[in-house]
Amino acid sequence: VIISVRSPLSKIPGPWYATLTTMHLRWGFATGNVWKMAEAAHKQYGPIVRLGPRQVWVADKECMKQILVSIDLPKVAMYAEISRDRHNPDNANHYGTEIDLMEDLHKVALDIMGECSFGKSFGQINPDKKAEVGVEDHIWKSIPRAIFAGLAKRYQNVYLKRLFRTLGINIEFDWPVQMITAIDHIVQRRRVNSEDSRPDLLQHMITEGKNPADDTRMSTRQIVDQMSEVLLAGTETTSGTIACLFLEVVRNPDVKAKLLASLPILKPDDPIITSKEIRNTEQYKYLNACIQENLRLHPIASEMGRRTGNEWVSLGGHEFPPHTVVSASYRALHRNSKYWPQPLRFWPERWLEGDDRDGAPEPELVLPSLTSSMNAYFPFSAGKHSCIGINFAWAEMRMVAANFLTRFDLEEVIGQDVDFRQFITMQFKTGSWKVTVKPRAEIIQDFPSWLALTEAAGSL
Numbered sequence: 001v002i003i004s005v006r007s008p009l010s011k012i013p014g015p016w017y018a019t020l021t022t023m024h025l026r027w028g029f030a031t032g033n034v035w036k037m038a039e040a041a042h043k044q045y046g047p048i049v050r051l052g053p054r055q056v057w058v059a060d061k062e063c064m065k066q067i068l069v070s071i072d073l074p075k076v077a078m079y080a081e082i083s084r085d086r087h088n089p090d091n092a093n094h095y096g097t098e099i100d101l102m103e104d105l106h107k108v109a110l111d112i113m114g115e116c117s118f119g120k121s122f123g124q125i126n127p128d129k130k131a132e133v134g135v136e137d138h139i140w141k142s143i144p145r146a147i148f149a150g151l152a153k154r155y156q157n158v159y160l161k162r163l164f165r166t167l168g169i170n171i172e173f174d175w176p177v178q179m180i181t182a183i184d185h186i187v188q189r190r191r192v193n194s195e196d197s198r199p200d201l202l203q204h205m206i207t208e209g210k211n212p213a214d215d216t217r218m219s220t221r222q223i224v225d226q227m228s229e230v231l232l233a234g235t236e237t238t239s240g241t242i243a244c245l246f247l248e249v250v251r252n253p254d255v256k257a258k259l260l261a262s263l264p265i266l267k268p269d270d271p272i273i274t275s276k277e278i279r280n281t282e283q284y285k286y287l288n289a290c291i292q293e294n295l296r297l298h299p300i301a302s303e304m305g306r307r308t309g310n311e312w313v314s315l316g317g318h319e320f321p322p323h324t325v326v327s328a329s330y331r332a333l334h335r336n337s338k339y340w341p342q343p344l345r346f347w348p349e350r351w352l353e354g355d356d357r358d359g360a361p362e363p364e365l366v367l368p369s370l371t372s373s374m375n376a377y378f379p380f381s382a383g384k385h386s387c388i389g390i391n392f393a394w395a396e397m398r399m400v401a402a403n404f405l406t407r408f409d410l411e412e413v414i415g416q417d418v419d420f421r422q423f424i425t426m427q428f429k430t431g432s433w434k435v436t437v438k439p440r441a442e443i444i445q446d447f448p449s450w451l452a453l454t455e456a457a458g459s460l
């Protein structure tokens with residue numbers, strides 16, 4: 001306790017108990033509420049706060065750049081801990097129908113990842129879709145669930161695992177045998193039979209994947225690990241982010257009216273609009289601004305842990321001793337009124353130029369010395385650990401949002417408690433968010449066209 005109170009970190013503001021214990025942080029991480037602790041602490045104590053004896057949260061723009069890019073602090077051990085290998089780190093066919101949009105978006109994201117990484121969707125949207133050749137249907141369709149269940153188990157038990165390790169008991173995690181067998185089967189078939197190959201991520205790992213240490217080819221087991229991590233990193237993130245976009249759109253009627261008016265009106269079976277078209281066509285600029293603004297208000301990675309390693313690090317006028325956890329608070333930075341006037345307002349116009357800004361303050365006027373206040377923005381992080389899926393994520397967000405909103409208007413079902421939990425990424429706490437949808441075109445057709453969308457995404 002004396003060491004902790006006398007620590008060089010003692011000058012950093014924070015609650016009194018931060019010097020004494022990490023129990024509250026452990027509880028926050030295990031229950032998914034750590035983001036609420038960080039948010040409240042930043043509000044009370046400022047951009048640099050101490051929440052544990054050696055745990056500091058940072059929401060200052062310049063410090064963030066240092067953490068992520070110039071000093072490039074290593075990641076905290078939590079990420080390795082939740083890796084398998086610790087050491088190697090229907091219901092909506094009619095007008096005005098209620099759907100669980102969060103659940104549907106999650107299924108869409110999984111099937112898009114299935115199409116793009118394995119060349120086959122996981123049958124989440126359309127259960128009649130056949131599984132991979134040679135793999136039993138129910139096993140193939142259970143793969144995403146097995147991956148998520150595995151992650152949740154590992155995340156919630158990180159501290160328990162460490163405790164057992166100090167007692168000399170090593171608890172190792174592994175994927176379900178059936179899942180490994182299924183993926184192994186596909187890898188073996190593709191290795192033997194070149195006609196089975198297709199330009200997807202799995203094929204890339206089979207033909208190009210090498211171990212950096214000795215240049216040997218990746219084993220099937222390593223491929224399974226990597227594919228699982230990409231599937232995890234690429235589904236919760238996009239589905240949660242798109243759900244937040246729809247949430248902001250329905251909760252801001254002026255934005256919704258302007259956005260829907262800016263988009264063409266399509267029938268459900270009309271051709272899918274591609275992400276390239278959305279990116280390059282003037283008509284979609286307000287939609288692009290809405291996506292950008294949503295990434296500001298709802299960075300799916302609320303915070304990301306780094307650590308000082310074996311060296312002292314100087315940040316924001318403080319000296320951080322070795323082995324200090326430094327959490328980059330993206331969410332607090334993105335909601336800081338110093339950079340973002342009316343930070344809690346969903347204001348897509350801030351991302352537009354000239355007259356299109358429609359009264360949104362110019363960044364320069366926000367902070368006279370800094371034309372780049374809009375750079376206080378790290379939804380995909382920065383530096384060498386930044387998101388490898390950024391372009392994929394943008395393509396998916398554009399396609400899903402544009403193809404949905406050109407076809408359907410939506411309203412939130414009232415009386416729902418929308419809260420978030422943070423298990424690495426922010427998630428809708430209940431995993432559910434219901435809306436009613438009605439077709440925008442004067443024609444009643446089947447909904448949803450999610451299937452056409454996932455297939456189109458897979459062929460991009």
Ligand code: HEM
Nearest residue numbers: 233234237238241300301304379380381385387388389393
């Ligand atoms: C809106 C969607 C997404 C957001 C907001 C997002 C955000 C992020 C952030 C902030 C990080 C950095 C984590 C850190 O600083 O430690 C990250 C890492 C990563 N992301 Fe994404 N991501 C998204 C979608 C995707 C997709 C679609 C994929 C895959 C197709 C993906 C794959 C990854 C991977 C593999 C990493 C780890 C990179 C590394 O550690 O070197 N992400 N993402």
